[in-house]
Amino acid sequence: MFETLGNRLQGVFDRLRGRGALSEADVSDALREVRVALLEADVALSVVKDITARVRERAVGQEVIRSIQPGQQVIKIVNDALVEALGGNDPGPRGISLEAAAPVAILMVGLQGSGKTTTSGKIALRLKGRERKKVLLASLDVHRPAAQLQLAQLAERAEVTSLPIIAGQTPLQIAERAMDLGRRELYDVVILDTAGRLSIDEALMAEVAAVKQAVTPHETLLVVDAMTGQDAVNTARIFNERVGVTGIVMTRVDGDARGGAALSMRAVTGAPIKLLGAGEKLDALEDFHPDRIANRILG
């Protein structure tokens, strides 16, 4: 188990206890711990610098140095800076937006194995259950033979409809057929699960971009695996540059990922993290709470 940032910081201040007022150098010591802990938690260097600068500014200028429990105060300042970096102060809803003419298209993009198909099923289940929406699921993955069947099975478990499979169609044809059916049969939401690859390649990006242009989805959700740390951040940056994403879903937060990728993700793409995947089951989808991720990093 790694030492949490909270413990590290408390350690610094415990060592200083009884020395009366803290000096600016003491705050610098604490900041060094913050820096190391954030880097260990997989936060990108540029983001680490930004956060430590913010904390320094607030910690130095304030009463912290003279307070009775400086450790707790600095920890609170760090916590606030983390929540801010995670988009905590953003106005507006963080969940999926359905404020568009029906059928609302949601395009799911990401690398293979990120949890994209599972997340499509989870979102379908949530929209059907919580929001009483009529949802159509369609897999545009013509590269992996089992992909369309996998989504059809998920749809069955979520008790929503999946687009009938027609062999030989291109992703664009499938997307258009899904939207057609969505319009004809008055679906509220059409979730389009695109193909993923093991790594980012030009063909994947071109395919996703073409589908996006054809269906102009209301949401383009990038699914990334929290366990892949910095790789997830690079994936997010490239998808955002090439395709444009409106939100991010981080999966496998049930694992022991330290949450640092979430911090970087937000800073690198500017796109909000909208949902978290926290398990293999279809109901393991959570709303994103910046304070929980901050707590996870801070410990």
Ligand code: GDP
């Ligand atoms: P895709 O290739 O991106 O469509 O990925 P899949 O949806 O097929 O998921 C790959 C594997 O990850 C499957 O075994 C899923 O059950 C699993 N998975 C997906 N999301 C999560 C999650 O949030 N937590 C955990 N532990 N496993 C997940």
